[in-house]
Amino acid sequence: MIYEHSFFPTRKVNGEHDGFALLEASGFVKMISSGCIALLPFGTALLHKVSEAIRNIAANHGFSEVVLPLLQKYDLWEESGRAAKYPGLLCETTIGDKRFVINPTQEEAVLDLFRQSGFLAKDLPIRVFHLGERVRNEIRPAHGLIRSRSFTLVDLYALTHSAEDSELAARDLESVMDGVIKWTGLPARRGMYFPSTMGVPTYSYWIPSVTKQCIVPVCRNCGASFRVREELKTCPLCNHTEFDLVDGAEIGDVMRSGNNLSSVMQATPVNSDVLVYVAMMGLGVSRLLQLIAEKHHDDKGLVFPYHIAPYLVHMIAGEARANEARQLYHTLNRAGYSVLLDLRKQSLGRRLVDADLLGAPFRVVLGNKTNAGLYEVRNRLTGESQEATDEYLHTLLMEVKYEIKE
Numbered sequence: 001m002i003y004e005h006s007f008f009p010t011r012k013v014n015g016e017h018d019g020f021a022l023l024e025a026s027g028f029v030k031m032i033s034s035g036c037i038a039l040l041p042f043g044t045a046l047l048h049k050v051s052e053a054i055r056n057i058a059a060n061h062g063f064s065e066v067v068l069p070l071l072q073k074y075d076l077w078e079e080s081g082r083a084a085k086y087p088g089l090l091c092e093t094t095i096g097d098k099r100f101v102i103n104p105t106q107e108e109a110v111l112d113l114f115r116q117s118g119f120l121a122k123d124l125p126i127r128v129f130h131l132g133e134r135v136r137n138e139i140r141p142a143h144g145l146i147r148s149r150s151f152t153l154v155d156l157y158a159l160t161h162s163a164e165d166s167e168l169a170a171r172d173l174e175s176v177m178d179g180v181i182k183w184t185g186l187p188a189r190r191g192m193y194f195p196s197t198m199g200v201p202t203y204s205y206w207i208p209s210v211t212k213q214c215i216v217p218v219c220r221n222c223g224a225s226f227r228v229r230e231e232l233k234t235c236p237l238c239n240h241t242e243f244d245l246v247d248g249a250e251i252g253d254v255m256r257s258g259n260n261l262s263s264v265m266q267a268t269p270v271n272s273d274v275l276v277y278v279a280m281m282g283l284g285v286s287r288l289l290q291l292i293a294e295k296h297h298d299d300k301g302l303v304f305p306y307h308i309a310p311y312l313v314h315m316i317a318g319e320a321r322a323n324e325a326r327q328l329y330h331t332l333n334r335a336g337y338s339v340l341l342d343l344r345k346q347s348l349g350r351r352l353v354d355a356d357l358l359g360a361p362f363r364v365v366l367g368n369k370t371n372a373g374l375y376e377v378r379n380r381l382t383g384e385s386q387e388a389t390d391e392y393l394h395t396l397l398m399e400v401k402y403e404i405k406e
Contacts, residue, residue, distance in 0.1 A: 010025060013026075026358055042358060075099075131152070133150060135150050177205055186295055188205050191204045192204075192226055193226070209291060224236075252282050255281070292308060305361070306403060324366060328364075
């Protein structure tokens with residue numbers, strides 16, 4: 001990306017540790033109204049990077065992506081019984097005489113898609129995922145991207161013909177979740193819902209966080225954590241009675257729903273009365289952006305690891321070397337590196353501050369007083385800086401590329 005005009009406004013960080021405040025200061029997001037947040041160009045680039053990683057991890061576990069309509073028939077939600085269960089959460093609209101729900105989640109839509117697609121019992125299992133926008137009527141949106149009315153979510157669904165196969169699928173979903181967590185570098189933990197929503201173990205994944213979106217009891221004896229819907233007096237696993245209460249933020253969950261919903265919706269293969277079993281996973285992609293910022297920053301701004309950074313290189317050029325910078329930009333792009341080139345008519349000092357805010361791993365400066373072919377290269381992760389040539393820069397980035405692949 002080449003910037004010759006303005007970024008969206010940025011500001012210096014003042015010791016913030018809250019991920020949303022950091023993203024706002026760095027020009028990644030903008031709160032438009034309560035619960036409605038715009039992702040600005042840098043935020044959109046980060047969303048794409050995170051989404052790409054999730055898609056790859058899901059595909060490696062046999063899940064195929066589908067894109068489902070934003071509008072769902074209200075009749076589906078009446079059929080499942082969840083329209084009555086969550087009356088205040090659904091955002092509705094009417095087109096002609098048809099009533100619709102604006103997509104809050106995909107369980108009904110996926111089971112209806114299965115019913116309409118003519119699958120036979122021998123076609124199972126079916127594994128799909130949908131990554132996209134969701135809309136919910138959150139009465140009290142809070143904590144930035146952690147609880148908003150419009151957000152990005154990925155839902156994964158495994159439809160099988162037996163409880164045993166569904167359990168295997170649930171374990172694969174847990175592997176997908178573990179893979180995403182490992183990629184982000186977040187210190188996530190798995191907590192058991194108590195009491196269980198489905199009569200079988202359901203797990204919530206959360207991380208300690210300054211957002212305090214949830215308070216998680218952690219057993220002082222066995223270390224188990226729980227997402228509770230009622231007061232927890234003794235640990236369900238070891239009967240210990242003492243807990244530490246940890247401020248956290250939930251990122252997603254893995255659920256073994258059995259055939260509860262499919263029995264209500266009569267989701268069966270063609271010419272069969274055997275109900276499908278459903279295992280599913282939900283992960284808040286928007287939430288990950290904020291929690292990644294909370295994890296990866298210092299007192300100057302964001303500090304992205306190589307593999308997460310939306311831009312690997314942040315290049316700044318003086319006016320006298322603008323053409324040289326463009327040539328280097330295109331050379332690096334063709335070599336497969338993501339580069340942000342800053343040619344704005346701002347002072348060098350202001351642009352250096354913005355580079356620290358945006359958190360690209362490498363800053364390359366082509367100063368007016370430096371000879372052609374020489375650059376100042378600074379590693380944002382280590383703080384090391386040195387004068388470098390084309391050859392050194394390419395060698396350095398090639399080493400990073402191999403490190404990312406590993």
